[in-house]
Amino acid sequence: MEKIEILLIEDNLNDAEMTIRALKKNNLANNIIHLKDGVSALDFIFCTGEYSRKDPKNKPKLILLDLKMPKVNGIEVLRKIKADESTNTIPVVVLTSSKEDPDIRICYDLGxxxxxxxxxxxxxxxxxxxxxxxxxxxxxEYIPKAQVTKNSA
Structure with missing residues (x-):
């Protein structure tokens, strides 16, 4: 599987299509994966469930994350990404319709x-x-966690 550059986690198909179209328009969507809920996203990121055969070294360069999603919400996905040493350096950009102060504060507290x-x-x-x-x-400039650990040892 080719290196994933962007993981888009968005349940609203219109928003997902607009996001992908905007990225393609600027030649930024060569390797993009779109997932529609938090469970699929966590399975993909941590190589579990239907993605258990995925190479764990093949991490996205960027995660675009919606907050309001079915099954597992974006805050919980963010919490798990930033709590795990193998994924906590992946840049996560929350892209949401929520201007709620608690959501913003929680997301920044989580990293x-x-x-x-x-x-x-x-x-x-x-x-x-x-x-x-x-x-x-x-x-x-981004250095995947494995390279940071290897080079700093």
Missing amino acids: VNSYIVKPVEFEKFTTAICEIGLYWLILN
């Missing part, structure tokens, strides 16, 4: 890298997604 409220207007939404992709995939 989210960025919290973005989805713009309602299509053009603003597209621009925001492009800027997220450009920053986290092109500008940001």
Whole structure:
């Protein structure tokens, strides 16, 4: 399996399609996986369930995470990603419609890298997604956890 650059965890198909379209428009969606709920996301990230045969070294470069999802919500997904030593360095950007203070505070307490409220207007939404992709995939320097551990020993 090719290296996954973006893991999009979003239950709203319209939002997911707009996100993918915006990333493709700027050539940032070469290797993107879209999952629709928190259970699938956790299985994918931790190589369990239907993804138990996935190579655990094949971690996404960026996770775009919605908060309001069925089965397991985004806050719980974030909590598990940031609590695990093998995944806690993966940049996670919450991309949600929630402007609720408790959600924002909880996400930052858990270690989210960025919290973005989805713009309602299509053009603003597209621009925001492009800027997220450009920053986290092109500008940001990222060293996967395994390399950090190996090189610092």
